[in-house]
Amino acid sequence: MAKMTKEEVIEVAHLARLAITDEEAEHFAEQLEAITNAMELLNELDTENVEPTTHVLEMANVLREDKAEPGLPRELVMKNVKEQEAGQVKVPTILD
């Protein structure tokens, strides 16, 4: 496994939609390098023939009847919207 460099931190932060400064990237790189180094411990184990566990209980897909039900009233849904106009969510101008 590779160590986490400052450049990788910047790349990962971008993928995760986090803005970070150069200084922060350096700090996070140090910490994440220590953390990913500790994770290397797992390489001691031979897991070639081990099935991965995604869920601890034996459970199949849970399906419900495909039946339309009324949604929440609009005013309730809009309750936590910061800016709105005519019952719509308003967002800042994002096109240059």
Place this chain on the structure above:
Amino acid sequence: MKLADKTAAELQELIHTKELTIADLTEKTFKRIEELDSDVDAFLALNQEQASSQAAEMDQVPFEERGPLFGLPVGVKDNIVTEGIETTASSRILEGFNPIYNATVVEKLRAAGMVIVGKLNMDEFAMGSSNENSYYKNTKNPWNLETVPGGSSGGSAAAVAAGEVPFTLGSDTGGSIRQPASFCGVVGMKPTYGRVSRFGLIAYASSLDQIGPVTRTVKDNALLLNVIAGHDEKDSTSANVDVPDFAAALTGDITGLRIGVPKEYFAQGVGESSVKAVKDALKVLEEKGAICEEISLPHSKYALSTYYLIASSEASSNLSRFDGIRYGYRTEKAGNLLDFYMNTRSEGFGDEVKRRIMLGTYALSSGYYDAYYKKAQKVRTLIKNDFDKAFEKYDVIIGPTTPTPSFKIGEIIDDPLTMYANDILTIPINLAGVPAISIPCGFDNGLPLGLQIIGKYFDEETVYRVADVFEQATDFHKKTPHIWEGAAQ
């Protein structure tokens, strides 16, 4: 009359003999919070107005229609959504968020007639072991206000230890109920994964998260689990299994019970005081007829790395929903769409949350997925197999909850790996999905120590029975912090 040390049964006795009304109890609860919480800082939002009017109405309900927790106050961790009460998960990104529905557990509390007094501080999005990752405040440990209450359900444990409220709900992803329960000298149960609905729990790591009760006694804990347990069609991972009466499991009899004691839980890094307290506790259980044998859970040392890969990966996915559009914090620095998202999230999330999002994004990214995420899922299987094998022969597994007692605020916050090591003894349990409780079992320099009792899948009953036998044979749960002495309520 002081009420802080009363159990549910004692409070109901006072109410039934008309020495106390639900309205009085509610008022006294808020007074005690007002007295002590300026020091403890366990609560974020209080629900005083609604609680008071609810309490007055509830006094009119005939006694025969009331259950064992009817009219009793309860606090709720701030990552559990409560309609009409601000819910932030202690994050800036949810500042002012006012949920439009209740979590299933909250509906269940209300159906049982419990009075919700407020929301409890936590590490942001349940990521942390000290409550220092809250955007809003540092909760203090009632036993020593210079030390941390543990985390992430630090507010839930501290509020109970301070006697501010007899019941709280927490959530536990890698130890977040048990570690603070241990640090604060209270009883904290992480039920089997799937036992309690996660609907309305703000997701951190969905394959590990579980809601559970925090209380001062084992019996009260079992009563609160009775209220919140059960299948929920709104949570597709909730288990469709029968819910027993957990309180009825406290028979006081553990004759012939087989206890496995994993040698890895007493290894390097686990402090002397924790080791000694647990060994003494095992002697108590042996005197009560249990049989203790040393066992091995050989993959224990891999649990921490496995957990941080899986939990961070799930977190990076779960927390991608916070984008500043429909609810929550929104940046002033919009620029283009990408800047809008990136600034909103950077300003809204704290450092530990960012670290885990980045670690998870990295572990899931192309080229690393097999080496990190899939590898961790495979090791998770090995850890789960350790427990399955041990439980073929033993009824419960017992060890310390944490390697050490609580530590000073600020002491290790800048050292993530040392902070993570707090959870080495609780994390394997979440990876396996089995239930486990922490109960008080001793003190080190005035700070509480916890005994961890781990059970088979859906066998919370045996866990409670063992915990109750220990509690009845000892008086650790009767000790209270010094801050109780000056309180008028």
